[in-house]
Amino acid sequence: MGQYKKAVQFSRTGEPSEVVEVIDMETSSIKPGMILIDIEAAAINPSHLLTLSGGYGVQPDLPAIPGAEGIGIVKEIGEGVSNVKVGERVMIPPYTGTWRQEAVVKAQNIFLKFPSEGNPIQMAMIMANPPTAWLLLRSVIKLDVGDWIIQNASNSAVGQYVMQLANIYGLKTVNIVRRKGFDELVSDSKGNICLIDGPDLKERVVEATKGSPIKLGIDAVAGDATQRLADCLEENGTIANYGLLSGEPCSLSPNDIIFRNISLTGVWLTMWLRGRGSTQEQRQSVYEELREYIIDGRMHAQVEATYNLDQIKDAVKHAMKKRNGKIVLLPNN
Numbered sequence: 001m002g003q004y005k006k007a008v009q010f011s012r013t014g015e016p017s018e019v020v021e022v023i024d025m026e027t028s029s030i031k032p033g034m035i036l037i038d039i040e041a042a043a044i045n046p047s048h049l050l051t052l053s054g055g056y057g058v059q060p061d062l063p064a065i066p067g068a069e070g071i072g073i074v075k076e077i078g079e080g081v082s083n084v085k086v087g088e089r090v091m092i093p094p095y096t097g098t099w100r101q102e103a104v105v106k107a108q109n110i111f112l113k114f115p116s117e118g119n120p121i122q123m124a125m126i127m128a129n130p131p132t133a134w135l136l137l138r139s140v141i142k143l144d145v146g147d148w149i150i151q152n153a154s155n156s157a158v159g160q161y162v163m164q165l166a167n168i169y170g171l172k173t174v175n176i177v178r179r180k181g182f183d184e185l186v187s188d189s190k191g192n193i194c195l196i197d198g199p200d201l202k203e204r205v206v207e208a209t210k211g212s213p214i215k216l217g218i219d220a221v222a223g224d225a226t227q228r229l230a231d232c233l234e235e236n237g238t239i240a241n242y243g244l245l246s247g248e249p250c251s252l253s254p255n256d257i258i259f260r261n262i263s264l265t266g267v268w269l270t271m272w273l274r275g276r277g278s279t280q281e282q283r284q285s286v287y288e289e290l291r292e293y294i295i296d297g298r299m300h301a302q303v304e305a306t307y308n309l310d311q312i313k314d315a316v317k318h319a320m321k322k323r324n325g326k327i328v329l330l331p332n333n
């Protein structure tokens with residue numbers, strides 16, 4: 001009889017907390033070129049919830065293990081593996097189902113390591129949201145030191161990383177949220193402003209920025225929120241949409257498109273990871289840069305709660321509520 005470890009699985013799509021179940025999975029033998037990783041931490045992101053409900057851009061064949069990112073310790077290596085050692089802490093390769101206690105992956109897909117000391121939770125969140133923030137600031141339009149950007153859903157993890165990375169790059173940020181709380185974390189001394197969304201947003205942005213031109217709007221919400229960002233942009237400005245949190249189509253008036261030359265574009269990390277606009281060397285260098293900021297604390301996301309795998313239904317329900325930070329799974333706790 002082999003050893004069994006826990007994993008979360010879904011065999012159908014639907015209401016996320018209803019479709020997830022915990023199963024026992026037999027530990028597979030480690031073939032040449034493969035490694036076994038004990039998963040330390042894995043976040044629950046909106047894209048995982050969308051996948052569970054069947055609405056994400058790429059859906060796995062079912063049954064599947066949810067989760068797409070995480071961090072873990074190498075426990076065993078197969079024959080011929082030389083790029084990783086037992087005991088090293090590694091980023092789980094993108095899109096490996098991570099809501100499980102252990103995973104077997106190809107050693108050649110490991111391209112980022114972390115020091116084995118330190119809390120793994122912030123490290124576990126490097127794969128998806130930090131490079132999305134990087135793409136939004138570095139791949140859409142050219143931004144120079146001192147330029148302003150505006151974003152919504154700013155208290156999301158991506159929003160927090162956008163603000164932190166913008167500060168590292170010398171950019172000023174207007175951060176829009178839909179409720180109070182996050183404003184307390186936003187520091188004016190770094191050139192950041194936080195405002196609550198609303199119909200008079202444009203006037204309040206003009207007042208807060210003293211009418212400074214804003215080149216880029218970063219939109220995770222879509223619907224009417226897209227138009228409210230567009231209203232705040234200078235002529236020839238760009239909206240980069242990367243999320244569909246409202247579930248509504250992006251709204252953008254033809255007056256803005258035609259007479260003010262406002263453009264709307266999309267950013268999707270998955271395409272970048274698959275090589276659209278990037279090479280493996282560039283991706284490696286971006287992840288190494290972001291790793292430095294995560295280790296030294298310049299980039300971090302608030303965490304509201306941690307759960308083990310047996311508590312998966314509660315964890316998923318919690319992730320679907322209004323909250324002040326991420327819900328993170330600690331599969332081996």
Ligand SMILES: NC(=O)c1ccc[n+]([C@@H]2O[C@H](COP(=O)([O-])OP(=O)(O)OC[C@H]3O[C@@H](n4cnc5c(N)ncnc54)[C@H](OP(=O)(O)O)[C@@H]3O)[C@@H](O)[C@H]2O)c1
Pocket residue numbers: 044045046047128129132153154155156157158159178179220221241242243244245246247267268269270321322323325326
């Ligand atoms: N395109 C890409 O490549 C890419 C990559 C990574 C993430 N994303 C997207 O980025 C977004 C943020 O992800 P995350 O992991 O950073 O999120 P998160 O930390 O889990 O936070 C969720 C955020 O969504 C906000 N929100 C939820 N429903 C909303 C609505 N109807 N209107 C306005 N705000 C709403 C929440 O605001 P409250 O706190 O007020 O509830 C909170 O700020 C998601 O849409 C995700 O799918 C896209």
